[in-house]
Amino acid sequence: MQCFHITTIVHLCKFIMRVISMRKKKHKNKAQHFPIDQLSDKKIILTGPPEVGKTTLKLTFFDNINPVKLLDRTNPILEPTRGAEISHYNMFNSEVGIFDLAGQENSSWYGESAKIFSNTDILVAIFDIKTRLGEITDFIISLLEIKKKYCSEAIFYIIIHKIDLISRYDLYKKIRYLKKFLKLKEKDQKSFEILTTSIEKEYFLDTYLKIQEIILSAVKRDIYYIPITDYEDLNLCTKIILKYEYGVNYYLINLHNEVKIPESRLEKIIELLKYLQLIKIKSSDIGEYGQQFRLTDRAYFLLSSIKKLQNNILDKIRIKSSSQYITIDTKSENPKPSELVPISIDSPEMLFYIFSNIKKKYLF
Ligand SMILES: Nc1nc2c(ncn2[C@@H]2O[C@H](COP(=O)(O)OP(=O)(O)O)[C@@H](O)[C@H]2O)c(=O)[nH]1
Numbered sequence: 001m002q003c004f005h006i007t008t009i010v011h012l013c014k015f016i017m018r019v020i021s022m023r024k025k026k027h028k029n030k031a032q033h034f035p036i037d038q039l040s041d042k043k044i045i046l047t048g049p050p051e052v053g054k055t056t057l058k059l060t061f062f063d064n065i066n067p068v069k070l071l072d073r074t075n076p077i078l079e080p081t082r083g084a085e086i087s088h089y090n091m092f093n094s095e096v097g098i099f100d101l102a103g104q105e106n107s108s109w110y111g112e113s114a115k116i117f118s119n120t121d122i123l124v125a126i127f128d129i130k131t132r133l134g135e136i137t138d139f140i141i142s143l144l145e146i147k148k149k150y151c152s153e154a155i156f157y158i159i160i161h162k163i164d165l166i167s168r169y170d171l172y173k174k175i176r177y178l179k180k181f182l183k184l185k186e187k188d189q190k191s192f193e194i195l196t197t198s199i200e201k202e203y204f205l206d207t208y209l210k211i212q213e214i215i216l217s218a219v220k221r222d223i224y225y226i227p228i229t230d231y232e233d234l235n236l237c238t239k240i241i242l243k244y245e246y247g248v249n250y251y252l253i254n255l256h257n258e259v260k261i262p263e264s265r266l267e268k269i270i271e272l273l274k275y276l277q278l279i280k281i282k283s284s285d286i287g288e289y290g291q292q293f294r295l296t297d298r299a300y301f302l303l304s305s306i307k308k309l310q311n312n313i314l315d316k317i318r319i320k321s322s323s324q325y326i327t328i329d330t331k332s333e334n335p336k337p338s339e340l341v342p343i344s345i346d347s348p349e350m351l352f353y354i355f356s357n358i359k360k361k362y363l364f
């Protein structure tokens, strides 16, 4: 009897899981057939051979998925992309559609389905650093043909990904050859840009900043100043991830005691840190004050590079480092929210500002 119950429950669970996954799949297919050009202001296409890391880059930086999980070859969470997987995001005032084109279907994208490239604003060709140079150049030749025909005005980025897999010297040699080749092929050197990326820890921040560059070119924004209240919140986020140690659980109540800011503002900052996937909250059964938080793998990946970056900036402008302490240095007691402050393009605050302004749109 008990055995019967267990089997029934197992079947029931399997059935529910199947229904959920069917609903998810339905979701995806519907999104694929949606008339994207009527929906989004901007269209970004990710294209390249299979397995080079197109989907990984999208999931890491636009969907905030944990990079450690995406890199884990023993437990792959990625299935090969099929067709064109389209995701929609609100970025500042623009609606952006990102088309992740399955590499396995390149013969179709570069043949009978080439229309998918029409009205593209940003074209991103992604290659793995291990991709043969000949394959990269052949691919770029086909893509330049398509670009001329369907989206001649598009901004063109070439990403050489997984640079963690080779030495810096080999990377330098490969990029030099590639640049030489492109110089022969395209007289106008300004018509493309080569970016080298990896989601491994030591390259993570640098890659984040390069993706930020693509986003800013998509939304056509130059951001030099942001509201002071935003800056202070983002600066506090930076200080929090620099202050606490990775792998340790901390009580939220201690954070509250240390930051000495009103509870409502701290709540906003915690929401921001959670949204950016920089902290994880562990709930407790002894109420709100027993709640703990810890830094995520993403925060850990960013930590060391942010420290380096901050040291550089701080050296330059000769400001005494305050990153050890969680203090807020406001110029005036009560800054007006409309007051604007300058923000450096490669500061963590800028990064958090840009990426907290990307919201995934669920269409159905
Ligand atoms: N070493 C390394 N592997 C990566 C990196 N990014 C992605 N990968 C791996 O590359 C494989 C293919 O990634 P995927 O995003 O599915 O490639 P796609 O077919 O181009 O979409 C996965 O096993 C990822 O873990 C990276 O920066 N470094």
Ligand SMILES: [Mg+2]
Residues within 6 Å of the ligand: 054, 055, 056, 079, 080, 081, 100, 102, 103
């Ligand atoms: Mg893919």
